[in-house]
Amino acid sequence: MDRAAASPRKPLHGAKTYHRLLQYALPYWPIFLLAVFGFLLFSAMGVSLIAVTELLLDAVGAGIQEGRGFLSRFVAGYFPGGVMPRETARWLIPLAMLLIIVLRACGNFVGSYGLAYVARSVIHRLRTELFVKISELPSAYFDRYTGAYLISKVSYNVEQVTNSISKALKVLIRESFTTIGLLIYLLLVNWKLTLTFFLFAPIIATIVRVVGKRFRKLSHRIQNTMGDVTHVTQEAINGYQVVRMYGGRAYENARFESASDKNRQQFMKLVVADNGSVSVIQILVGLSTATIVWLALAPGIVESMTAGVFAAYIGAAASLAKPVRSLSEVFADIQKGIAAAESIFTVFDAPKEPDTGMAKLTEPVRGAVTFEHLGFRYDDAAPEVLSDIHFQVSPGETVALVGASGSGKSTLVSLLARFYQPTSGRILLDGMDIAELSLSDLRHQISMVSQNIVLFNDTVYRNIAYGELENSTPEQVERAVRLAHATEFVEELPKGLQTVLGDNAQMLSGGQRQRLAIARALLKNSPLLILDEATSALDNESERQIQAALEEVMKNRTTFVIAHRLSTVETADRILVMENGCIIESGNHEQLLRAGGRYATLLQQQTAR
Structure with a gap:
């Protein structure tokens, strides 16, 4: 600093x-x-x-x-x-x-x-x-x-x-x-x-x-x-x-x-x-x-x-x-x-997080997302992180973003949640510019599980039913825990859902912490879902369980999946390969393999390890 x-x-x-x-x-x-x-x-x-x-x-x-x-x-x-x-x-x-x-x-x-x-x-x-x-x-x-x-x-x-x-x-x-x-x-x-x-x-x-x-x-x-x-x-x-x-x-x-x-x-x-x-x-x-x-x-x-x-x-x-x-x-x-x-x-x-949008959503969001010639840099003197990103996502479609670290995958979904403002272009949600929506309305439509899991020094129940989810019923919370395949280890805790996790839930393993974060996203049940390395801390058995749960949850929900392990995105409707802030390939798993481009090379490198 x-x-x-x-x-x-x-x-x-x-x-x-x-x-x-x-x-x-x-x-x-x-x-x-x-x-x-x-x-x-x-x-x-x-x-x-x-x-x-x-x-x-x-x-x-x-x-x-x-x-x-x-x-x-x-x-x-x-x-x-x-x-x-x-x-x-x-x-x-x-x-x-x-x-x-x-x-x-x-x-x-x-x-x-x-x-x-x-x-x-x-x-x-x-x-x-x-x-x-x-x-x-x-x-x-x-x-x-x-x-x-x-x-x-x-x-x-x-x-x-x-x-x-x-x-x-x-x-x-x-x-x-x-x-x-x-x-x-x-x-x-x-x-x-x-x-x-x-x-x-x-x-x-x-x-x-x-x-x-x-x-x-x-x-x-x-x-x-x-x-x-x-x-x-x-x-x-x-x-x-x-x-x-x-x-x-x-x-x-x-x-x-x-x-x-x-x-x-x-x-x-x-x-x-x-x-x-x-x-x-x-x-x-x-x-x-x-x-x-x-x-x-x-x-x-x-x-x-x-x-x-x-x-x-x-x-x-x-x-x-x-x-x-x-x-x-x-x-x-x-x-x-x-x-x-x-x-x-x-x-x-210091200026607050810009919230210039005044529009309120009066109808349920279908989940159509359009990125129109999007560009982004962190400040005027910094190099471009994203350059001319342009693609459309249909409602309920699962889009995977893959590529080397630093290629701009996480930055792209951060722009969707308006954690940052694009320096050029715009993002549309059901045809409406997300800049015109209030932040609370926009983020109400998005659930997110990132690779950096944040759990608070509170009960398991409060960590899942967090913030705007606090009025959820115990049955809804238990269902989210069950879908996230977290029931077994939660029941083994001293007080079950009422167990206080401590500072950043250090008493739990990485996989357990990640499953609670997934349960929180499942409980929110938003039309848009962002999974940023959501299964990165899971062992193979847990990953298979979570993948099965996520596939069920992702039905009829627009989902953006960021993953380094390409085996977790093979079933995605579309895979976008990013490099240096640009989309260099687009297609499903079979199409990209047949093309023999960057995606095929990355998959071959991972398989050879």
Whole structure:
């Protein structure tokens, strides 16, 4: 898999991407506002706790008196003589501090829970839509991107988005409120000293902006290397028998170690950028705080402050370091989330499988198929895979496609099912261009058994009565199993038809898996049947049984049979010999033998083996 191809060609603007991501939170805006209120309460109580230290220090010092200090002068005004008695302060200040701490804890809980609820709801929706979108992508997309990279997007990339919404947004909102609250308090106490902080703000903003671009670039690389890790892992697991049989463990271990090490290297670059920027920002905040202390100790600056006001002011100034540090750290998670969201949105923005057909079939299909001067190539720069394919198939006729691998047989039937669009010519079904039919209507008319058998981690029954066949009766399913000669081994399974097959039905032999796939096609009972090497995994005895069943099922049904073993297509009504994307011979078995052409040569070669 080309890593360049796996990354988005035109990355979206970071702010635009994050805005698009937050649109998914709109349905949950009441809970989001509640979370924001919780964090606002948390931050306000945090600042209040610092302010209350002024009362505490004044109470143990000169006393809480009206006209002195910042907070003390307001509080003392409620007491006779403008002085709060020390005994009153003794119980009032601890109660105030306890109330503030309780409200602060409640605010943090409400904010954290509310934001987590919104975040997980957004991720659930995002992940579900991504899965649905992947199911709607055209076949050409899966030719360009391996399944491992798409799986990585659903699992790893979405989790990166989760951090940017839950953890990062939590810190962003909470610490922003805390920073603003502290700055407001500092400005109210002594605005001249507080202006010192703003001298360093442009430098901090520049660092955050520059490092943010670096974060997003590195995050894209991390996601791509994570796709490599997933890809190598998936191949090694799926092909474990080949790996062990051919002594490939050392090779696969080296591949995985290389992929994992590249992922580690990109992560370490991100760590350097993250921690380096945070350290610089911490130094700048510390420098600004030290400057304030230096200025505050200058003659004539603090004389108007009480000891409590001065201590609370310095405490608030020092407290700014934590939220500013947290805000600088959180940008790494936000940028990783933006990079992950960009990767996901490129899938969302990819064109769906084209379904321009609007026509609906109102009558049963007879099964007449016409290929009119059909041509196909996978993209404009690729060579032609099919060239000027032109033939007609009568209803109920069985047509076999034979030829060497790569001659275009499977591609031709893929065009019939509209997995790809022809680059020239057209295909007619009962005289109607299949491009005018909706995909669901067209594919409802086709049953297919390919050489790559797909069975799901579900019961035997559900694998046969799959998708649109789920409403089939048990009798219909059992009949399909019987016609596919699968009854014997199905009955031997622990729970018969209700046995769960496991991952890709590894508990079954290749022939057994293929017979279940045939049973699924038999149950669909469509007027068109495609058999792409449908008996390739069967032994001779099983093949004879299946051939007998298929011959019965293929009666009055238009059937396309792709086979390398020519002995399986001798009874076909017509045999088309393909080579380099063209039909070079056509006729039945006897006619092609008498012609002594390519078909006769292929049959002679197979017989001689």
